[in-house]
Amino acid sequence: MWAVVACVVLFGCGDDDAQSGRAALDHARGEALEAGATAAGVDATLRWREAAREAGLELDRLRAERHLEGLAAQPAVACVVTVARARLAASEDPRASYLAAYRATESAPDDAACRERARRLLDELAAHRPPAAELASRGSIAGCRVARVAVLGSGVITAEALGTRVLLFPEGDCLLEGHAQGGLFVVSGPGLVVDSAVPEELPVGAGGVVALRRRDDAVVLELAEGASAQAFDLGSRFVIDVAAHTTLDERAEGAARLVVIDPGHGGMDFGARFDGLKEAQVALDLAERAARIVARRLPSSRVVLTRTRDEIVGLEQRAAFANAVGADLFVSIHLNAADEPVRVGGVTTFVLDVTDDRQALRLAARENETGVAEVTGIQRLLARVHRADQVERSRRLAEHVHEATLAGGRRVLPELPDRGVKSAMFYVLVGARMPAILLEASFLTKPEEAAALHTEAYREALAAGIAEGIVRYVAELDAR
Numbered sequence: 001m002w003a004v005v006a007c008v009v010l011f012g013c014g015d016d017d018a019q020s021g022r023a024a025l026d027h028a029r030g031e032a033l034e035a036g037a038t039a040a041g042v043d044a045t046l047r048w049r050e051a052a053r054e055a056g057l058e059l060d061r062l063r064a065e066r067h068l069e070g071l072a073a074q075p076a077v078a079c080v081v082t083v084a085r086a087r088l089a090a091s092e093d094p095r096a097s098y099l100a101a102y103r104a105t106e107s108a109p110d111d112a113a114c115r116e117r118a119r120r121l122l123d124e125l126a127a128h129r130p131p132a133a134e135l136a137s138r139g140s141i142a143g144c145r146v147a148r149v150a151v152l153g154s155g156v157i158t159a160e161a162l163g164t165r166v167l168l169f170p171e172g173d174c175l176l177e178g179h180a181q182g183g184l185f186v187v188s189g190p191g192l193v194v195d196s197a198v199p200e201e202l203p204v205g206a207g208g209v210v211a212l213r214r215r216d217d218a219v220v221l222e223l224a225e226g227a228s229a230q231a232f233d234l235g236s237r238f239v240i241d242v243a244a245h246t247t248l249d250e251r252a253e254g255a256a257r258l259v260v261i262d263p264g265h266g267g268m269d270f271g272a273r274f275d276g277l278k279e280a281q282v283a284l285d286l287a288e289r290a291a292r293i294v295a296r297r298l299p300s301s302r303v304v305l306t307r308t309r310d311e312i313v314g315l316e317q318r319a320a321f322a323n324a325v326g327a328d329l330f331v332s333i334h335l336n337a338a339d340e341p342v343r344v345g346g347v348t349t350f351v352l353d354v355t356d357d358r359q360a361l362r363l364a365a366r367e368n369e370t371g372v373a374e375v376t377g378i379q380r381l382l383a384r385v386h387r388a389d390q391v392e393r394s395r396r397l398a399e400h401v402h403e404a405t406l407a408g409g410r411r412v413l414p415e416l417p418d419r420g421v422k423s424a425m426f427y428v429l430v431g432a433r434m435p436a437i438l439l440e441a442s443f444l445t446k447p448e449e450a451a452a453l454h455t456e457a458y459r460e461a462l463a464a465g466i467a468e469g470i471v472r473y474v475a476e477l478d479a480r
Contacts, residue, residue: 028044028047029048029063032047033067038076042068042080042081045068045071046068046088049064049068079104083114083121085100086100086104090121090125094269095128097125101122104118115197124312143192144176145171145172145194146169146171146194146195146238147170147195149199150167150169151164151165152317162326163207163242164207164241164323165240166209166221167238168240170238176231178229178231183222183223185220185223186219187218187231187240188219193217194214194215198214199212200213208223208226208242208244210222210224226244227244228242229243232431239430243323256301257329257474257478258327258328259302259329260329261291261303261466262287262330263284263333264279264283264333265279266310267312271335272337273444277335277454279337279444280310282453283334284308284310286463286466287305288305290463290464290466293463294467298474304325304327306321318332319436320431322433323431323434328435329397329474330432330435330436330437331397331437331466332438332439333441333466334439335440335444336419336440336442337445345442345449346416346417346418346419346442347405347406347417347419347441348421349405349421350398350421350426350429350438351398351429351437394435394436395421396476399421400476401465402420404467404472405441405462405465407468408464408465408468409441409442409462409465412452412455412457419440426438441462
């Protein structure tokens with residue numbers, strides 16, 4: 001009897017759901033057919049396709065796909081369709097989606113609506129941007145062009161900001177250089193053209209930058225009195241780091257320490273995956289646990305995370321955030337991984353410095369979303385942007401955090417290997433003006449460590465170790 005009643009209820013609910021899904025599908029299809037070859041028509045077609053997929057109506061989904069193909073053949077909306085398809089594919093292959101959206105902006109230079117959609121997608125996929133040489137080979141760019149700029153501080157750009165990071169995104173064959181010129185910092189290069197999409201004047205008024213201005217053949221920063229700037233070319237972007245006149249070395253004696261903890265990856269940039277774990281999610285969990293412990297043990301200090309949810313934060317934006325708030329130290333948390341079976345897992349901690357270690361180069365390439373060749377190119381700029389005393393202070397921070405994290409992990413996994421403190425060339429650390437390290441807290445693709453990472457006990461032990469290392473380093477600073 002009860003089984004019959006249950007079946008009636010279930011089938012009734014199924015009918016309601018099916019009717020509701022069918023109504024949504026019919027509505028979206030009607031909108032798509034009525035709007036025709038317009039951006040609104042493309043959006044409605046995508047809703048039609050999604051409604052058919054959710055309702056499990058494969059024939060209707062194929063009809064929506066065919067309608068989208070027809071729209072793609074219409075010059076008026078071909079660019080919009082390309083960007084829409086790139087967005088649909090972003091979760092599967094974000095790098096290919098970036099290239100598709102990039103090519104769309106090149107193929108329709110006068111389609112402002114499409115370019116805006118493409119730029120939004122490019123911003124979301126910034127972590128997957130291919131090297132400039134690859135973009136240039138895919139596009140139709142002759143010479144060198146700066147297509148857009150970004151002023152970074154992750155919402156911290158206020159009058160009190162201690163620094164600002166400006167990114168220029170070059171396209172084509174570029175050889176950019178930055179140089180001081182009075183109270184200005186000018187970026188120029190052979191054959192450079194600055195796109196009209198770059199604002200003629202962008203007021204900043206914080207972090208040592210008064211304003212950014214566009215010239216036909218240069219980008220100019222007006223610096224505040226006493227500010228200084230340094231620039232370095234990372235291939236796919238040209239970075240200008242500006243320090244306001246107040247530097248980290250001028251902090252008042254006894255001032256509260258500011259700790260920045262950076263959970264690696266995030267959003268569609270989920271990092272390594274293994275055994276149901278995503279690096280981005282585990283890193284955020286470890287960072288939140290460590291932050292709570294540090295805040296409890298150092299009540300006079302401030303602890304800030306570069307992200308507090310599962311979202312993309314660009315590599316440059318993380319160090320820019322730490323610079324802007326005047327952090328005393330920067331700890332970026334990741335999990336190691338490898339494509340091949342792992343014989344020795346464990347904990348590794350890195351400082352930014354030149355290296356020719358092949359494993360470190362491969363790891364940096366994975367974390368930087370680049371090839372090894374582009375990673376080795378960082379060697380050319382480190383001598384200009386990195387100070388020997390900062391490397392030494394970073395190494396001291398690394399030793400404290402590494403030793404304590406390893407000890408914490410071994411409370412749960414007694415045989416957890418020690419992979420040591422090493423040098424590597426991670427973009428996330430480039431330009432940071434405080435001691436900065438990157439911790440690979442465990443080996444995600446080592447089955448024993450992956451199993452432990454599923455447990456509350458192991459995560460809490462690792463987080464307690466990270467926090468202990470930070471506390472030891474801060475105590476060392478305060479003892480000077």
